Amino acid sequence: MYATQEIGSLPKPRWYVRSRRGLPATYEDVDEARYWGVKLGIEDHGELIRLLRKPAGSQRREKVERWAITYAIRFLESAGLDRVYTGEVSRVEMYEHVAGKIGGFKQLGRVQSIDNRYYKVFVVEDSISRVAPIYIQEFKIAKEVARKELKVPIAGPYTLADWTLDLYYTSRLQQPSMNLSKVGLEARRNLVEDITRKVLRPEVRALIESGATWIQVDEPAVTAHPNNEDMKLFVESFNMLTKGFSAKFSLHNCQGRYDVLSKYVAELKNCHQLALEFANRDSLSLGTEDEDRPGYRELKLFEQNGFNGNYGIGVLHVLDYVGPPQENAPCEGETLIESPELVRDRLIYATKVIGDPSRISANPDCGLRTRRNWATIMKKLANMVKGARQAELL
Amino acid sequence: MRTLAFLSGIHSRSEELIDSTKAFDRAGISDSRLEMCYREDTRKLIGLEVEAELDFICDGMLRWHDPLRPFIRSLEGVVPGPYYRWFETNTFFRKPIVKGELSIAGNSLEQLFFLDLLPSDKDSLVVLPGPYTLSRLSEDEYYGDVLSLVPAYAKTLDYTVRRLSSARKLGVVLSEPCLVYDGTRPDKKALSVIVEEIEKIASNSSFCLVHTYFGDASKILNLLDSFSKPWIGVDLTETYVEALNAFHGKKVALGILDSLSPIVETPSSLKRLFDKVKKIDFASIAFCPNTDLRYLPREISDNKIRSLKLLKKMMED
Numbered sequence: 001m002y003a004t005q006e007i008g009s010l011p012k013p014r015w016y017v018r019s020r021r022g023l024p025a026t027y028e029d030v031d032e033a034r035y036w037g038v039k040l041g042i043e044d045h046g047e048l049i050r051l052l053r054k055p056a057g058s059q060r061r062e063k064v065e066r067w068a069i070t071y072a073i074r075f076l077e078s079a080g081l082d083r084v085y086t087g088e089v090s091r092v093e094m095y096e097h098v099a100g101k102i103g104g105f106k107q108l109g110r111v112q113s114i115d116n117r118y119y120k121v122f123v124v125e126d127s128i129s130r131v132a133p134i135y136i137q138e139f140k141i142a143k144e145v146a147r148k149e150l151k152v153p154i155a156g157p158y159t160l161a162d163w164t165l166d167l168y169y170t171s172r173l174q175q176p177s178m179n180l181s182k183v184g185l186e187a188r189r190n191l192v193e194d195i196t197r198k199v200l201r202p203e204v205r206a207l208i209e210s211g212a213t214w215i216q217v218d219e220p221a222v223t224a225h226p227n228n229e230d231m232k233l234f235v236e237s238f239n240m241l242t243k244g245f246s247a248k249f250s251l252h253n254c255q256g257r258y259d260v261l262s263k264y265v266a267e268l269k270n271c272h273q274l275a276l277e278f279a280n281r282d283s284l285s286l287g288t289e290d291e292d293r294p295g296y297r298e299l300k301l302f303e304q305n306g307f308n309g310n311y312g313i314g315v316l317h318v319l320d321y322v323g324p325p326q327e328n329a330p331c332e333g334e335t336l337i338e339s340p341e342l343v344r345d346r347l348i349y350a351t352k353v354i355g356d357p358s359r360i361s362a363n364p365d366c367g368l369r370t371r372r373n374w375a376t377i378m379k380k381l382a383n384m385v386k387g388a389r390q391a392e393l394l
Numbered sequence: 395m396r397t398l399a400f401l402s403g404i405h406s407r408s409e410e411l412i413d414s415t416k417a418f419d420r421a422g423i424s425d426s427r428l429e430m431c432y433r434e435d436t437r438k439l440i441g442l443e444v445e446a447e448l449d450f451i452c453d454g455m456l457r458w459h460d461p462l463r464p465f466i467r468s469l470e471g472v473v474p475g476p477y478y479r480w481f482e483t484n485t486f487f488r489k490p491i492v493k494g495e496l497s498i499a500g501n502s503l504e505q506l507f508f509l510d511l512l513p514s515d516k517d518s519l520v521v522l523p524g525p526y527t528l529s530r531l532s533e534d535e536y537y538g539d540v541l542s543l544v545p546a547y548a549k550t551l552d553y554t555v556r557r558l559s560s561a562r563k564l565g566v567v568l569s570e571p572c573l574v575y576d577g578t579r580p581d582k583k584a585l586s587v588i589v590e591e592i593e594k595i596a597s598n599s600s601f602c603l604v605h606t607y608f609g610d611a612s613k614i615l616n617l618l619d620s621f622s623k624p625w626i627g628v629d630l631t632e633t634y635v636e637a638l639n640a641f642h643g644k645k646v647a648l649g650i651l652d653s654l655s656p657i658v659e660t661p662s663s664l665k666r667l668f669d670k671v672k673k674i675d676f677a678s679i680a681f682c683p684n685t686d687l688r689y690l691p692r693e694i695s696d697n698k699i700r701s702l703k704l705l706k707k708m709m710e711d
Contacts, residue, residue, distance in 0.1 A: 108656060109694070110409060113484055114477065116419045118416075167656065255478060256479075280477060372420065
């Protein structure tokens with residue numbers, strides 16, 4: 001059986017966004033909360049409706065946040081997924097959520113990452129520390145609410161360091177005679193180590209003590225610098241982060257250089273699953289031969305390089321799609337709705353490469369917060385589950 | 395020796411513009427409203443460039459989601475494909491998929507830049523992806539090899555430059571990171587084709603810069619030395635100044651502003667560098683950012699533009 005899982009984020013419900021901003025709920029917000037409350041069979045959602053009608057305030061905000069997490073978990077469970085989480089709805093964005101809780105980091109402003117999506121960039125100006133818990137509160141709510149297995153996504157140390165501008169570590173190393181690129185690498189190494197040791201390991205320990213059994217380390221920046229020194233640094237940071245903990249750890253990467261990553265994954269000592277992006281690179285035609293599945297071409301590199309763990313195979317595209325409509329993946333706006341048959345063929349192809357279907361789970365390429373509409377996302381996820389069931393029959 | 399200064403790529407969007415683009419994505423504002431926001435932000439940027447006394451004014455390409463896509467969309471025979479990382483940054487581009495013979499699509503070139511906002515009494519420039527970088531980053535299903543694809547892209551670029559320059563005098567910066575980036579540098583066979591094609595584009599332009607970044611320019615000295623008409627742009631965060639001795643007698647643009655560092659350059663912080671640059675006998679010299687400033691928040695990028703004025707003055711003094 002192919003397990004199905006989410007990979008991270010969902011778009012936040014409108015009623016929750018307005019609540020976070022301290023704004024009163026509109027009629028549309030209330031209608032949205034009611035519609036999904038009924039559709040997802042959420043117990044006592046009338047209480048949320050009453051809450052939304054009350055004046056905004058910090059107490060209301062906390063309660064609404066709990067509801068947002070509940071809705072997201074029920075949403076993913078209703079789609080039929082085997083592993084779920086909170087859709088990261090209580091996080092502003094994966095990087096900012098952590099960076100804002102690190103002492104020594106200062107927020108600068110927003111920069112573009114992909115099209116009209118941005119992140120707040122931080123600069124490290126001083127010795128760093130974990131000034132507040134990062135994921136614990138969210139996890140505790142999820143644990144109370146969820147009926148399916150939980151997989152907790154956290155931002156990885158290599159990515160946190162790579163996305164942070166540095167004034168502190170570089171200045172401590174810089175001397176006139178030193179080679180600039182060596183200073184850069186050494187500074188990054190020190191930052192990665194400090195983030196791992198001072199910020200993320202305490203957080204992971206607290207998560208596990210609170211009952212977390214599976215932690216997904218999100219490392220989108222891995223392979224951004226495809227040189228050996230940086231890749232070794234990533235491997236060391238993953239191993240340092242996970243060392244000695246008795247939980248499952250997995251790695252998620254997207255838009256990466258898999259010809260590079262595949263050479264290093266066998267060195268990850270505690271990596272239960274690799275969750276990777278493939279659908280973005282693939283054709284929309286049906287078929288299970290090499291020429292039908294160009295996006296999955298590099299999957300075999302991981303096997304050839306000796307990775308013997310499990311895979312989360314990206315079978316759903318999560319970004320805007322601009323192209324001619326396709327029979328096996330119609331579009332709603334700029335969102336592809338992959339047919340169950342397309343998902344099925346992608347999984348069958350992956351199975352041909354890997355051999356053992358029990359090592360394969362199906363997931364979207366990345367978080368789905370890039371799609372705006374829960375109804376559209378539900379169609380994508382439901383088709384993913386159907387596709388997985390179809391693949392099992394063949 | 396006259397020293398020039400200008401921007402050489404996509405500038406950072408302002409916080410207000412960022413809010414507008416996000417609102418547009420949520421269907422909160424219309425196409426025309428967003429266009430007005432782009433124009434307003436472009437006006438502000440141009441005002442800053444004029445105030446900083448830059449020698450060429452560019453529109454900052456605030457509408458460009460990535461350094462290739464708008465140009466690709468102005469062509470027939472190629473479509474934007476999947477998202478890939480833009481070199482070693484946290485930004486992404488759509489890989490061009492070449493499916494047929496390349497040609498210009500209708501009147502789409504006028505949509506690339508806000509040329510009408512550029513001041514008529516100043517020299518101006520536009521930044522376009524260079525033919526080698528376009529070829530190297532494309533998935534080619536039609537031409538078969540880079541040696542055939544480079545001339546095809548170059549032809550469309552040449553047409554674009556001539557067409558855009560027909561209404562007003564315009565310089566052009568051809569972005570060519572693939573010429574110097576490890577893993578994408580051209581082989582010997584490609585070199586002569588690249589030089590020949592870029593020289594053709596340069597011959598139709600009042601000012602042409604081949605701007606290399608994300609790699610060490612000293613590793614392709616032979617290629618850069620072959621250029622006669624165009625200026626050569628080098629990334630000083632990747633290239634040792636001493637290596638530029640090979641360019642004496644050449645027109646060189648120094649990518650001196652570090653687009654990946656929040657530290658705003660000052661004359662005093664660059665003093666040692668200037669002392670070395672002064673000793674090299676360049677035919678002409680220019681200062682610019684090493685690459686797009688869009689990797690930094692707008693406030694820092696704007697301050698870096700202001701620093702160009704100071705740097706230029708220091709060199710001239």
